[in-house]
Amino acid sequence: MDTNELKDKIFAFVEAAKGKKKLKEKDIIKGVSADTGVDKDTVKKALREMIDVGRLMYSYGGGASSVEIPSEEYLREKGLIK
Amino acid sequence: MSKKYDTPLLDELEKGPWPSFVTEMKKAAARSEMANDELGQLEKSYRTKRGYWKHGGIVGVLGYGGGVIGRYSSLPDEFPGVAHFHTVRINQPSGWFYTTKALREICDIWDKYGSGLTNLHGSTGDLVLLGTTTENLEPLFAEYSSRGWDLGGSGSAMRTPSCCIGPARCEWANIDTLEICYQMTQKFQDELHRPAFPYKFKIKVAGCAVDCVASIARADCSIIGTWKGKIEIDQDAVQWYAKNGMDIKAEIVDMCPTACISYDGTNLSIDDDNCSRCMHCISKMTKALKPTGEKGATILIGSKAPIVVGSLMSWVIVPFMKLEPPYDELEELIRKMIEWWDDNAKPRERIGELIEARGMREFLEAIGVPPQPQQVFEPRKDPFFFWKDEDLTKE
């Protein structure tokens, strides 16, 4: 699978859980790997690239870390949108 | 900055001989609006007997999932200076040694971007910077990281490892605690900055069983230096202690937990086979007694504070491991432990709790460590035990 396509799948996976379940990084890697058949290391690498550019972000709440879609506020603060 | 709040209650804590944190807050408040409001909010807490901080929120630097703990006042209108008052954890150098130049640089950057308040150091070991705003995080990180300082861990991640002073200034160190701590920190950079674990995972490295970093109580993975050979005795030095007021029978012989020391008034002798290496005699007669032979470490697992189901101290897993650069064997062991934990734990379950839930056998098999009597105080007492098919076919 093409990396961009994989990233879209990852994004869709996170979006689907929004407001329902806090996803750990591992949940995403496991879930997307199972859905797409792409090996976990590749999914992890793609996920990391998305976090590095602010397409996804690490979050913290309820005593645990998770991965989420960034808010506009976050993107503005990081200078990723105006 | 002029004085903004009357703090009659906190002022009481400037009295008395012990150094006062209130004085520190006032010093910072003289230059920082944030520290000023921090002082005002704390005075209110002293009046009402409650804190005014919200749960940590979602803040950090791009790409990392830890190192910054979001902190917001629940009274931002009353105390706007602490509306954002985030904590930044800077990964300390091994053993907390600094040059004045380096620490001054840390202070200068912090005064520019934060409240001027710090903790030297936090409980896990990080150099803690108390109180900055969300928009200052990226510039602050650029300033620190470009000068060689990285963030520490937070959240469900590898936490900043720490160690005792070890071989830098202690004759009891059986292992190079500072280098082990540094190397483990470097090897687990990804796990430290990008929280992918079920919960926190702490590593602490102590050079001997005195355990000056409390690794046995405060680290998921406790690494404690030990040795296998005899204790070498300098009889002249024993006499030096005797002449300088030590009651060797009462203080050394009678306090040995394994009764392996004897003393005839001139010579001290140790039955090394019965020594449990507790460090009592060595720590009291440091000039006279010295461990010899093979040096290494005991690796223990699982300690944590009471949340959720009671406190744990770390359990012996590997009674003795040689620890020499580049420490690949140690890294590999820790990676196996983490992998098993990561595969099996529920959210917010520490590794010690998972071992308790699943049994030590499963853990030992997963990491490839055989059962050994050093792992227990005594064998099990109940006649209920598990057998696997493979045990039955083994003759």
Next chain:
Amino acid sequence: MALPQRQTDIGPPHYKQFLPPVIEKNYGQWKYHERIDAGTMVHVAESGDKVYTVRVASPRLLSTDTIRDMLDVADKYCDGYIRFTSRNNVEFMTADESKVEPLKKELKDRGYTIGGIGPRITNVVHTQGWVHCHSACTDASGLVKAMMDELYEYFTEKELPAKVRLALACCVNMCGAVHCSDIAVVAVHRKVPVIDHDKIKDMCEIPTTVAACPTRAISPDPAKKSIKIKDEKCMYCGNCFTVCPPIEIHNPEHDGVAIVVGGKIGSLRTGPKFSKLAIPFFYNEPPRWPKVVAAIKNILEVYAKNARKHERLGEWVERIGWERFFKLTGIEFTYQHIDDFTFMRDTLRTSAAFKW
């Protein structure tokens, strides 16, 4: 002004660049050390080199002003090197014996407290408290300050039978080794939390919240899309509050602190020990918590008077028995002292041998 280029995943600087030359030269080659006084010691290397260490207290919460003041002293006497200990002390080191007394004098003149070495009280490991934590149900720095003002001479001068490690945690999350300290204070709640059902819907995951309870007091409440708490099962640990903020555990009227004693970390003589409950509750009395401070001083002094040399507080109590501890200290024994949580089997007495 343009910012410098950020770097990631570099880890801490290598410690070697921060080691004083005498330390670097004799790294791993130390022979022995001697304590000179309550705040000074000398380490002697195989090479014959010596390094003198002067230890001073810090309140842990430090302004950059005070740090710079310490650095000035380190520049003047310690060739620009400084070190901190695992218990929030600051160490000034020099290889030059002639600098030791002037260093100590200057530290004293600048108002620093020298001490904490040997069989004494050293600095207190503690948490953030109201200064900086959402979970705190007491203040940490204030209570520590009040405590150490009272115990000051045990840091600067007076010897005890063995070292006594003090700690303070502002809630049971215990971000500090309170659970294995000689004498420690831990802040506790005593009332079942109050649930804000409206907020739970948006802020909390029900299964995670249910799983957070160590006593299974929490169950889902599907009708309200919330949770319910069985009051009689709740031990007020506050873990539900950690994972789900709308479950408010704080109750300033009923929150306070407990004192636990007898823990230790090292394996010397007897193994590491957990701290045990001595006094289940004191109300928060800011700014100086006089009753807590007096109770700690009482325990310390009864220990100092009765323990043998080198015996840690927990070892002393084990030798004399807890019934004697309560008698000697005059502390009342209550229902709260009897474990009805995870350590019940380990702690109930199964022997007819005891003291009166």
